[in-house]
Amino acid sequence: MPSLRIALHQAPAGVPRSVEDSLAALDETARTAAARGAGLLVTPELSLTGYALGEDVAERAEPADGPSARALSRIAAAHGIAVVYGYPERDPGSGQLYNSAALVAADGAPLAGYRKTHLYGGWESRHFTPGERLVVQAELAGVRAGLLVCYDVEFPEAVRAHALAGTELLIVPTALMRPYDIVAQTLLPARAWESQLYVAYANRAGCEGEFDFAGLSALAAPDGSVPVRAGRHEALLIADVDTGLLRASRERNGYLTDRRPELYTV
Template sequence: MITVAVGQLRPHIAQPQQALAAVERAARSASSTGADLLIVPETFLSGYAIGRAAAQRLAEPVDGEMASAVARIARRSSIAVVYGFAERGSDQKIYNAASFVSETGEHLAVHRKLHLFQSVDAEQFSPGHDRPPVVAWNGWNVGLAICYDIEFPETVRMLAEDGADLICTPTANMVGFEQVSRLIVPARAYESQLYIAYANYCGADETFSYAGTSVIASPTGDLCAAASPDAEEILTADLDRATLEEARRNLTYLTDRRLDLYGHGTAPG
């Protein structure tokens, strides 16, 4: 069993030091409750709707100064952290990315958002092109997705095919799209028999009001934890491997798919 924490936090637009301080507070709080892993929202280190010029200015490589700062936070609080940031790739393109850092500060994985959400993403970022990562950590296979990615069943299927037990999902979901937390995230967890931790903003910036309602969803389709629409909160949930294994025995969507009829993919296992 592992304990996962979701940090539902207010945005800090183009204020990376304030964002880092908020990550540290959330890490300390989550660690004090016994959590092993903390997820914070999409592009949290820069803010989400910051515009192309600010994204260019604040973007860093995956091993940049901000990444080193988060690694220090993870070590100090003895908690793994998944966080969103604006990544400057070696190709000099700017990506909406999420990084997974272990409790010892080791960089484990990075994911570039595949599905850009309307003009707000397209004006700031280039789309990722790589299959989402799944990495082994503390006896669990952990995958990464970002916001709009999780709304596509194909993304979750890819991660499930690659063995994910848990998908960590930093997000910046706006007011008006609350059905994503209420309906889509639990459905994705149920239909692919895995856990999903969905970490959203609350409050507002100059462009958007955010929906809050962060959730941790079970492979049974139930919510292990759910946040309010408008307050900063640290959600925690114990993720049980027995629940995961029972769901995989009883729900056979992945093995019953007709891949000969509807697309390319691989059967699990």
């Protein structure tokens, strides 16, 4: 059965960097992750700019095929590793801004783009438009991968929609803050267990502006285990997504097959 080695970069917080500095740091992280055998690198929410953008969101936003996307394609191809990154997206047609995540293949080809559907708090709601497409997927080394961003994973309906659509690895760039450790420590493994998929959760650590990020990045598995988890500081976690384990877990666990959707009318 296909297996995919992934790297989760728990990035250090700080003053939001220039995109150029972020790309240089990401290039080095991709180099290290690829050298450790990873086929996919996952970075945090808004990893290209930092989260604490204040009122500068519009000035830092780019279209999905903008210069940063082209730079990421070059980085992925140079190191032979797929990359998930977060950035503020500007729609060229409407001018609306989105909190977005993109997946680039190991050959540099764009695979998927997702706009965060559940916006968290007043700052995000003031600056971003919620996305309208919940399930975005791509095939990655024989694994069906899907994308959500941070707060999205805290809604069981969002994760279940992915499971029912066949997602095997749910990738979640995040900016989880203290004191909400329960999301990473309790809710994340529960989501993986109840919807029978892997959840890859990449956070940042430390303080940035008014935000104190929780760290605790992790890969949660469908059998209820957490193969890797970071602490409170910068880390590069390496773990395997095993579709054989996923299939065996789904055969033992009847959550998806025993559902009675005709009763779920609320």
